Amino acid sequence: MKHRYLPLTESDKNAMLESIGVSSIDELFSDIPEKVRFAGEYNIKKAKPETALMKELAQMAAKNADLKMYSSFIGAGVYDHYIPVIVDHVLSRSEFYTAYTPYQPEISQGELQAIFEFQTMICELTGMEVANSSMYDGGTALAEAAMLSAGHTKRKKVLISSAVHPEYKDVVKTYAKGQYIDVVEVPHKDGVTDLDALKDMASEEVAAVIVQYPNFFGRIESMKEIEEITHNNKSLFVVSSNPLALGALTPPGKFGADIVAGDAQPFGIPTAFGGPHCGYFSVTGKLMRKVPGRLVGQTKDDQGRRGFVLTLQAREQHIRRDKATSNICSNQALNALAASVAMTAIGKKGVREMALANIQKAHYAKKTFKENGFEIAFDGHSFNEFVVRLNKPVKEVNQQLLNKGIIGGYDLGRDYPGLENHMLVAVTELRTKEEIDTFVKEMGDINA
């Protein structure tokens, strides 16, 4: 068959078959027993030429309400942020995106150096000493943090704040089951982790206390108090953080976190219907040799030139096999590159400016909601999200907002009994004053 991705011609095939010493390609499959041999062709859609398929898929894409056409106020762990145009130009360098894992360092210095830079940037933002080359996403990164904690402390219980992203909690629970780890939820009180409950639940049986900073409701946790309660019992302090927020907020490392994990999606990575995003994982120096996934290290070549390699590989599955503490192999390298380019473009001063713009714009939106008679639940210091109480189911409101070209916030009733009719609203630096004003006005009309 002739296809643009398949270069063998009839004469190539004949010459190759002759060289092998067989008369047909079928003969090469003679080792597949008759009983399991698949006859014929798959019953799937016929191939389409490039232009026709492109059109069909463009039409499929056009059925969706995308964040570039609509005005979006949804966050809940995934955000519509400024993506510098340069990011995609760098990603499109196919020397990066068509490469495999850099196991041959001599011809992978570009990728290795870019990841070394990524590790450095994550350390800078989180205030931690060591960061790895990426994880699948913020949720699985947090699950790995729970497993690391259990392994390190030899304890089989973790406490997780109910103000952690509900889907992250679900993922932590699934992984924990695999490792026979008990996951216990610490309730929130007025939208932040309930410190009294935490004190009661903390004990020397607890491997880790896991909180989110800023938390799922957008609120800023009492990091100092949580750290004290955690370390009093020699448990590990695990923090899931939006790294953009750390452009303005005191980093978890300063508060004594042992592990900071999260998702770098806010830096240069499109929402992409939930993935691929970019988990990150950072720890104190003490935990360096327990980090899951790949680490890039600096070294020298045989002539003394600086170079980079994958290092401390004795931790990983391809060496340790069943003794490995994590099975991660593929990660999100290309998205770590995207995040690096975005962090570089946004830069040292820009990251603070961008983080503060989120705080200011979300604050303005919150204030405007209040001025228009809305009640804000869990009102207090927050980053770029807050909770609005409605008179109607969030789903109903969102469906009406769509007709106005607006994607409304997240329905907290999906995960929190008692929080029906509560919408988690996100306002990033991309939302204009006009969009915010229109959103509040439309919400007022619908909610009336």
Add this chain to the structure above:
Amino acid sequence: MHKEDQPLIFELSTPGRVGHSLPEMDVPEVNLSELLPEGFLREEEPELPEASELDIMRHYTALSKRNHGVDSGFYPLGSCTMKYNPKMNENVARFNGFAHLHPLQDESSVQGALELLYDLQEHLIEITGMDEVTLQPAAGAHGEWTGLMMIRAYHEANGDDKRTKVIVPDSAHGTNPASATVAGFETITVKSDENGLVDLEDLRKVVGEDTAALMLTNPNTLGLFEENILEMAEIVHSAGGKLYYDGANLNAVMSKARPGDMGFDVVHLNLHKTFTGPHGGGGPGSGPVGVKADLIPFLPKPIVTKQDGVYKFDYDRPQSIGRVKPFYGNFGINVRAYTYIRTMGPDGLKAVTEYAVLNANYMMRRLAEHYDLPFNRHCKHEFVLSGKRQKKLGVRTLDIAKRLLDFGYHPPTIYFPLNVEEAIMIEPTETESKETLDAFIDAMIQIAKEAEENPEIVQEAPHSTVVGRLDETTAARKPILRYQKAE
């Protein structure tokens, strides 16, 4: 390749430069002390770079020139299926209606995305011969663990809680035993026989009432089809265990043999291998898992379903193992894989496997005169040579791999699988032309000659790369894992 050392982006940073164009601050600003609690405003600035847009573009362009991808040259890395990454896939994944969707927006506003996911599930069900598929796992290893967690849940639901062991062949990918451990199982190894296939006698010995599953790659990591697959399935099933298919090597058998027809109960696929999602320098991947009917209740939630022409997420799955990932998987990679499948169609996918296997056998036969071939039979999409003969001359497989760099090739996978001495594992893929294969074969033959006549040139390779062999021992002993500004 670019030979100049490229400074770190931090070393190129100049205070006062910017590389961004942030949106306007068009809302009235409030004093920060009102917005943040005391002690929460960051004091020290994070040391991110300060560079102009051109500085940044030049930096990453320079780095890209120090990197080898499939687009740079041949990449016969065994077990990794480094085939061409179609450019059309990249364009489609960047459509606004795919790239800029929020995972939590109302289902009515993402019907096109759900349709794509649903149709991809349907295509993968047919390709694997399974009954249902989840697209949630982010990569192959993640899929393995997901599949094993489902097998665990299945046995537990049957009150069968003594099944604590997962059997893997000695030739298995390292992720197999690691995934078993993370899913809470103990790993038992089954030996290969003199033909490179699972030793049936040994398998009979290790299966029992404690067997949860056998994990198998077919063709195996030697590139050989496990001819006794039906007997193996019988042995495992009659002991009450499940059969797990590691789909890393699916490129070898598309339209020739489906895992579902071979007796497998659970399958994971690597969409970034067989279905051209690019490898991205190590990820992101996508690792869908397919299952037979009796395991459907345990699939991670949600699953995309279709009712009366409307697509939706089904969360009502009480026996589900839960979530394995936030949201629904690496959608962007799934879009690329779907585009590829629709580009190839049924006849195209069949040709993919046929040409992949033809290319591998052609290379194997031509190289067999110059390198030891431990298993002399038709291979599937890849084959394993042994560098034993060269080792006797003082040239190790590592040296051969490094010497290939001088010819502009990415070397094959080396020292894997573990059951072949000085293994060299070659997977050409179907997207390579005969000319490319011939040129690589010539290079391998020349290296074999060099090993005999001038071994130093191989032992001291590479000679042409931007850096020479790197000191990995020091890297691990005194790890430098981040840049620190000189004080």
